[in-house]
Amino acid sequence: MQRRQLSAQEVIWYDPQWLADPAAPVFDPAHWRRHNRISGQASGRGTTWFIRSDGGDAALRHYRRGGLFGKLVRDCYWFSGWDNTRSQQEFALLSTLRAAGVNVPRPLAARAVKRGLCYRADLITEKIAAARDLAELLQQGPLDTEEYRHIGIEIARLHRAQVNHTDLNIHNILLDTDGRVWLIDFDKCHAQSGNGWQQSNLDRLLRSFRKEVKKRAIHWQEQDFAALLDGYRSVRK
Ligand SMILES: Nc1ncnc2c1ncn2[C@@H]1O[C@H](COP(=O)(O)OP(=O)(O)O)[C@@H](O)[C@H]1O
Ligand SMILES: [Mg+2]
Known part of the structure; x- marks a missing residue:
């Protein structure tokens, strides 16, 4: 996993095999839509977009809260350090699990964007085929x-x-x-x-x-x- 601080407000973690340019707008669903690269979607708490990237099919998810509290602050999480963000934690855990031979999706990229005392987060994993x-x-x-x-x-x-x-x-x-x-x-x-x-x-x-x-x-x-x-x-x- 590589880490890149893009600005004072934004950090991304990524697999350089999948992402050559860490500044590319890969976390923006509109970017994939513009290029006709959205192949489907699934819904859980929010929407997971399936994208056709050059490095294969992937799943893009924006972190969202569930429950009543989630209706108020939808996708904002309290910031307590870049390496405590939801997206960084999930990326790292998936890497550990793959190394241990457990069947989990390969993590491709994660992002956290800070705003005030909060942050928003996204994760891209390899799509499990079929x-x-x-x-x-x-x-x-x-x-x-x-x-x-x-x-x-x-x-x-x-x-x-x-x-x-x-x-x-x-x-x-x-x-x-x-x-x-x-x-x-x-x-x-x-x-x-x-x-x-x-x-x-x-x-x-x-x-x-x-x-x-x-x-x-x-x-x-x-x-x-x-x-x-x-x-x-x-x-x-
Ligand atoms: N890597 C993946 N490959 C295939 N399908 C996925 C993948 N990640 C997510 N999905 C689909 O998207 C749905 C929502 O994703 P999930 O990670 O469970 O987030 P949440 O439940 O918080 O919305 C899943 O139930 C599954 O159907
Ligand atoms: Mg789920």
């Missing part, structure tokens, strides 16, 4: 035992790397057409030693399955989680 999230897949039909086992295995590998995914829900787990499982959305997640927190990641995920049965009528049954746990426990610590 992948869909579990919420989407399960609305169409059930997954098989082997797929659930693989999801459990990937979560165990994340935990073996000592990373706490504080928002592990079915929208943040992708499955590609080769059957590979990908974990995404590491905003506010962190490396953590010790035990105890791992179970709360699994509890959060179970709540997410249960909630989406009611909300989106996903094809999921309690016993599917047993297959997931079975995969999780098959990984040596």
Whole structure:
């Protein structure tokens, strides 16, 4: 990862293999739209734009808050140092996880722009090709035992790397057409030693399955989680 301070208000972190000119307007969706390089979008808290860059397909996301507080200060975060910004933290965590062999998107570039006491942030990651999230897949039909086992295995590998995914829900787990499982959305997640927190990641995920049965009528049954746990426990610590 390289770091470049573009001005007193702006810092970017990037992979020089992907970005040759750190001053290029890569974080601006309008830039990609002008060049007809937007290939799609996905929505979570905000919009994630899929862009066709010279270095391959990528996902561009502007950090946004959720909840009621988020309606007031949408995308402003309290500044406490460049290396404490959401975007820098997520970029660094993704690099660490890739080095540990966990299936997460390759980080390409991150930015923080300071304004007064606040900052705004953006992140660009490599797009996971031919992948869909579990919420989407399960609305169409059930997954098989082997797929659930693989999801459990990937979560165990994340935990073996000592990373706490504080928002592990079915929208943040992708499955590609080769059957590979990908974990995404590491905003506010962190490396953590010790035990105890791992179970709360699994509890959060179970709540997410249960909630989406009611909300989106996903094809999921309690016993599917047993297959997931079975995969999780098959990984040596
Ligand atoms: N690298 C990526 N490859 C493919 N799809 C992605 C990627 N990053 C994000 N997405 C899609 O965009 C959605 C929102 O991104 P996410 O990182 O979860 O942010 P948030 O939930 O905070 O909006 C995801 O649920 C997923 O569908
Ligand atoms: Mg998400």
